[in-house]
Amino acid sequence: MGRSLCCDKLGIKKGPWTPEEDIVLVSYVQKHGPGNWRSVPANTGLMRCSKSCRLRWTNYLRPGIKRGNFTPHEEGLIVHLQSMLGNKWAAIASYLPQRTDNDIKNYWNTHLKKKIGKNQAEDVCHELVSRYCNTDQIGNPDVSTLPASNLSSTTYASSAENISRLLVGWTRSSGNQVKVDQGSCRSVFNQEFTTCTLPLKEPTSFALQESSSEAPFPFHDDENLRLETEHQPLTVLENWLLDEAVGQVDIATGLCLDGMY
DNA sequence: AACTTGCGCAACCGCCAGTCG
DNA sequence: GCGACTGGCGGTTGCGCAAGT
Incomplete structure (x- = not known):
């Protein structure tokens, strides 16, 4: 038998937190700062284990937490990061500082996983990665171009560093190009054109720039793009645009504009 | 109105890694 | 080096509520 868990101790309360407990916890953390969770139950009289106190603080009471609906931008970012990082919710959360890893995990499990099939999500996100990230000299995405903000805390900063290391392995292979025309799109795989119609309703x-028939993709004929040749990536993009009800998407960046225009 | 079903989310569980004595 | 302890993380559970019948 392993050692007993803290929450197995007699008298430890489980279940939803009451407003009174929240007040006690917030008051204590405001006075002493987060950390040393072991001492929290002992010093506050809360009948909760230290782990429960920490979770309650980080997932619910911590200042700056944004609750409520995820914006299309956040949604796209989560999908994008999940495809690169997998279920590394803490790492993903480091790019959405106002959201907790628990929130992101829940949102993924209850919304995004259903909306986007596994393979589809992967492909969509490869598309998005291409647009979100600048690349370095050898074609690796430059994580610094991701909208990671407010990375000043040590936790978030270290997570961001981890992501940077993970991204090093993501490279682009050669030989594929994609072009987009307004109303339709075509992809070129190893010199072979495949056309898929993009029936944009409107x-x-x-945000097609200027009046050019070609959208200003962030990569050009002389750049390389990693895409799975067995897929129709822009058909996937099409589904993304239509099914996800993303109102406006900047084709140049892949960013959901979320009412910016 | 009563009951059932499905969903969202807060919280818990178990494992792992780091730290300390 | 080792074991105890703590904090962090991802997976899972179960409660409460809304929607449907």
């Missing part, structure tokens, strides 16, 4: 709602 093409003008997308």
